[in-house]
Amino acid sequence: MTTIAVTTPTGHVGAHVVRLLVQAGTRPVLLLRDAARLDPDLLPYVQVREGDLHDRDYVVRATEGVDALFWVDPTDLTVDDPNASTRELAEHAADAVRRNTISRLVLQSSVGAERRQGVGLIDGLGAAEDILGDTGVDLLVLRCGYFFTNLLDDIDAIRGGVLPTAMAPDRRLPWVAPRDIGDVVAANLLSxxxxxxxxxxxxxxxxxxxxxxxxxxxxxxxxxxxxxxxDDELFAMLTSVGLGKRAAQGIVGMTSGIRDGFVPEQPRDAVTTTPTTLAAWAYEELRPALAPR
Structure with a gap:
């Protein structure tokens, strides 16, 4: 049976991927810092390999014996240059792919990465696509839309009746439920x-x-x-809560880079369209979060 490794297995996407892989009868390898964050009911069905993705040797050791890898960059906004961190972690994954002869890789990327430059933190994902593509491995790059769960990061503002954004209010772009991304990831890892x-x-x-x-x-x-x-107001807001200059610029750049005239490289069709509506997600997840405490 194929051995599949999953990074960020407690994240919005990764947690769903892990559960689907377990339900499919596989025993996935999970790369994470703290096993205590896992659902304890999953522990008999997974292989836990604790460590830090910033440690190249750990990534190589943790993926020994792995046939397929789901790679997610856990963007670190505390470092001086988050895009440099994304590139570094992609190099670690590429090293692991080569040294462990991993045959298949699914990369969680983002709409906008096709531009490669000028899209803030998404520039790092564009670089990761190139770094991992250079390995020659069978590679699926998933260019994902804006996560519904990003709304949870603005929960206090929403509770106050405000939805802040630097995007033009009527500019339409893809929005997606992370659970649906997990469905696509798991299906491709298993196929x-x-x-x-x-x-x-x-x-x-x-x-x-x-x-x-x-x-x-x-x-x-x-x-x-x-x-x-x-943009300058958003930058000031971000730095006022402790974000470094490059991290704040990266967040601002994600919006400004796709604000005017950008069209995703992958068209909306039967392959790229996923089912969960914002209304369904908001009823299930956002409504309880907004309930009186």
Missing amino acids: GRPGRRIQGVHGPEDLSFSDVARTVSDVTGHPVAVHHVE
Whole structure:
């Protein structure tokens, strides 16, 4: 049976991937810093290899005997240069692929990575696509839309009736449920399909922040209005809460880089469209988070 390794197995995508792999009868290898964060019910069905992805030797050791790897960059906003960190971790993964003759790799990337430059923190993912592509391994790059779960990062603002964004309020882009990304990841890790591909994961429809505010208001019963902020205002907000200059610039750049005239390289079609609507996700996850404490 194919041995599959999963990074960030407690994240919004990774946790779903792990459960699907276990339910499919595999015993995945999990790379993570702290096994205590795992659901204890999963422990009999997985192989835990604790360590830090920033440690090249750990990544190589932890993927020994692995046939397929799901690679996610756990973007570290505490370092001086998050994009340099993303590139470094991709080099660690590439080294592991070569030294352990891993045959298949699924990379979680982002819409916008096709631009390679000028998209803030997404530039690091564009570099990771190139670094891992150079290994010659069978590679699936998933260019994912904006996560619904990013709304949870703004929960306090939303609780106050505001949805802040530096994006033009009516600019529509792909939004996606991380669970749906996990479905696509697991299906491809289990299929063993050879070759190199880039695939979009775009959710059921393109949404603007105005669309999102209306849906959130309707589903949760909690009125929310979009508050547009300028780039310099967003930068000041981010640095005021302790983010370093490059991290803050990277977050601002993600929005400014796809704000005007950008069209994802992968078109919306039957392959890139996934089923979970924002309304369904908001009812299940956002509504309880907004409930009175």
